[in-house]
Amino acid sequence: MNSELMKLSEVTTKIGSGATPRGGKEAYYSTGISLIRSQNVLDFKFSYDGLAFIDETQAHDLRNVTVEADDVLLNITGDSVARCCMPDKSVIPARVNQHVAIIRTDPDLAHSKFVMYALLNPLAKKSLLSLASHGGTRNALTKAMIENFEISLPQIDIQKKISSILSVLDEKIELNNQMNKVLEQMAQVIFKQWFVDFEFQNENGEPYRSSGGEMEWNEELGKEIPEGWRASNLEDYCEVITDGAHYSPKEVDDGFPIATVKNMSEYGIEINECKRISIEDYNLLVHNGCRPIKGDVLFSKDGTIGRVLNVLRDEEYVLLSSIAILRAKTQYSSIYLGILLKLPSTLKMIKDGFVSGSALPRVVLKDFRRAPILIPQNVILNKFDHIIGDLILKIKQNYDLNQRMSGLRDTLLPKLMSGEIDVSEIDL
Structure with a gap:
C-alpha cells in the first residue's frame, strides 16, 4: 500500500476549538443547541452523558466552531486528552467548547473517518499523549501541535475501504449498545411495576394492588407495602x-x-x-x-x-x-x-x-x-428472577460480544493503517 506522510494542516480545511459561554455551567439550558464538551468525546464513539445546551445567541457567538456531520472531534486538554470520535448526526448543528477541537478534512485528500481511525491508531495515540505532556502542568494539545501532526495517507479509495471495514465493527458494537439500553429499560419498567407500584401478578394472574391485594402500613418506610413483605x-x-x-x-x-x-x-x-x-x-x-x-x-x-x-x-x-x-x-x-x-x-x-x-x-x-x-416475599423474588434473568443474561452476552469485537477492531486497526493487511483487492 503506497502512502504519503502528511501534516493534518495539509489535508484539512479547519482545525479549531471553541469556548465556554459567559457564565459557565450556569449559562447552560435544558434544551437548545448542543455544546460538545470533553466528556462527550470518547474513543471511537460519541457520548450523550452530560451533553450541554446553549441558546441561539450563545450559539451565534460560537458560530466559528459549528460542528458538521463529517467533522472529527479531538479532546485537547486534561486527563481525556487525545480521545477522538465523530459526532452523532442527531446533535448537529452543535458547537464545541475550549477543550475540544474540530478537525475538518478536505474530502478530496482525506476521508474524515479514516483520519479519526488514524488518530486512534496506538502509535498515533502514543505520540499525541507524548506531545500533550510537554510544557505546562496540565496535558494539552495546541492548535500548532495538531496542525503539524503527521499521519500516513494512502489513496482516497483505500482510505474509504479501511474506514468501511472498521466501521462495520463499530456499527455492530453500537447496535448492541442500543439493544442493551432497551433491555435494561424493560427490566426497570418491570421492576417498577412489581416493587414500586406493587402490581406483580397474584396467584390468579391479576395485578396485586389494583385487584385488592392485602396491604399494610410500614412505619420504617412510611408507606403501605404488600402483606408479608x-x-x-x-x-x-x-x-x-x-x-x-x-x-x-x-x-x-x-x-x-x-x-x-x-x-x-x-x-x-x-x-x-x-x-x-x-x-x-x-x-x-x-x-x-x-x-x-x-x-x-x-x-x-x-x-x-x-x-x-x-x-x-x-x-x-x-x-x-x-x-x-x-x-x-x-x-x-x-x-x-x-x-x-x-x-x-x-x-x-x-x-x-x-x-x-x-x-x-x-x-x-x-x-x-x-x-x-x-x-419482598421469596416467592415473588424467585418469579422476578425467572422473568428478568434472561434479559440480564442477554445484556451480558451483548457486552461480551462487544468486548470481542472491540478487541478485533483494535487488532486490525494498526495492521490496516500500516498496510500489513492489504485491502486494495477487497471489493467494498
Missing part, C-alpha cells in the same frame, strides 16, 4: 458487604487485572483497561476477599458514586477499595438488589445519607450496611 437493611439482605484492596499493588506488564471505578462500564468491567498485578499479589487479594464471584453486585463507592454491576460469571480480576462487593444471602435475589441500587431514588438516598467527604466523596461501608431496603 418487610423493611430491613442491606446488612440483613447480604451475607457479605465489603470492598477491594486498600493499597495499590505494584503494577506489572503481564499479570492479573485489578479494577477501579474507572474500569466499570455500564455493563461490565473493562478488563483490557485494567492495570495488571503479579500472581502473588493477586492470590493475596483473592484470599482477602477482593475478588467478586458470580452473583455479586458491585457498587462504585468512592469518587464516582452509584455505578452498579451484576456479576454474572466468575472471572479472574480483583478490585481496589473504590468498589464495594455486595453478596446477597442465598434466599434473596442479586438481580433485584442490582436494579434497586440503580434507581434514582435509591442513589439519592445513598448520597444524602451515607456519603462523607467533599474533595473525594465516598460511601462509608459501616454506615452503608444500615441503608434501608424493602424485602
Whole structure:
C-alpha cells in the first residue's frame, strides 16, 4: 500500500476549538443547541452523558466552531486528552467548547473517518499523549501541535475501504449498545411495576394492588407495602458487604487485572483497561476477599458514586477499595438488589445519607450496611428472577460480544493503517 506522510494542516480545511459561554455551567439550558464538551468525546464513539445546551445567541457567538456531520472531534486538554470520535448526526448543528477541537478534512485528500481511525491508531495515540505532556502542568494539545501532526495517507479509495471495514465493527458494537439500553429499560419498567407500584401478578394472574391485594402500613418506610413483605437493611439482605484492596499493588506488564471505578462500564468491567498485578499479589487479594464471584453486585463507592454491576460469571480480576462487593444471602435475589441500587431514588438516598467527604466523596461501608431496603416475599423474588434473568443474561452476552469485537477492531486497526493487511483487492 503506497502512502504519503502528511501534516493534518495539509489535508484539512479547519482545525479549531471553541469556548465556554459567559457564565459557565450556569449559562447552560435544558434544551437548545448542543455544546460538545470533553466528556462527550470518547474513543471511537460519541457520548450523550452530560451533553450541554446553549441558546441561539450563545450559539451565534460560537458560530466559528459549528460542528458538521463529517467533522472529527479531538479532546485537547486534561486527563481525556487525545480521545477522538465523530459526532452523532442527531446533535448537529452543535458547537464545541475550549477543550475540544474540530478537525475538518478536505474530502478530496482525506476521508474524515479514516483520519479519526488514524488518530486512534496506538502509535498515533502514543505520540499525541507524548506531545500533550510537554510544557505546562496540565496535558494539552495546541492548535500548532495538531496542525503539524503527521499521519500516513494512502489513496482516497483505500482510505474509504479501511474506514468501511472498521466501521462495520463499530456499527455492530453500537447496535448492541442500543439493544442493551432497551433491555435494561424493560427490566426497570418491570421492576417498577412489581416493587414500586406493587402490581406483580397474584396467584390468579391479576395485578396485586389494583385487584385488592392485602396491604399494610410500614412505619420504617412510611408507606403501605404488600402483606408479608418487610423493611430491613442491606446488612440483613447480604451475607457479605465489603470492598477491594486498600493499597495499590505494584503494577506489572503481564499479570492479573485489578479494577477501579474507572474500569466499570455500564455493563461490565473493562478488563483490557485494567492495570495488571503479579500472581502473588493477586492470590493475596483473592484470599482477602477482593475478588467478586458470580452473583455479586458491585457498587462504585468512592469518587464516582452509584455505578452498579451484576456479576454474572466468575472471572479472574480483583478490585481496589473504590468498589464495594455486595453478596446477597442465598434466599434473596442479586438481580433485584442490582436494579434497586440503580434507581434514582435509591442513589439519592445513598448520597444524602451515607456519603462523607467533599474533595473525594465516598460511601462509608459501616454506615452503608444500615441503608434501608424493602424485602419482598421469596416467592415473588424467585418469579422476578425467572422473568428478568434472561434479559440480564442477554445484556451480558451483548457486552461480551462487544468486548470481542472491540478487541478485533483494535487488532486490525494498526495492521490496516500500516498496510500489513492489504485491502486494495477487497471489493467494498
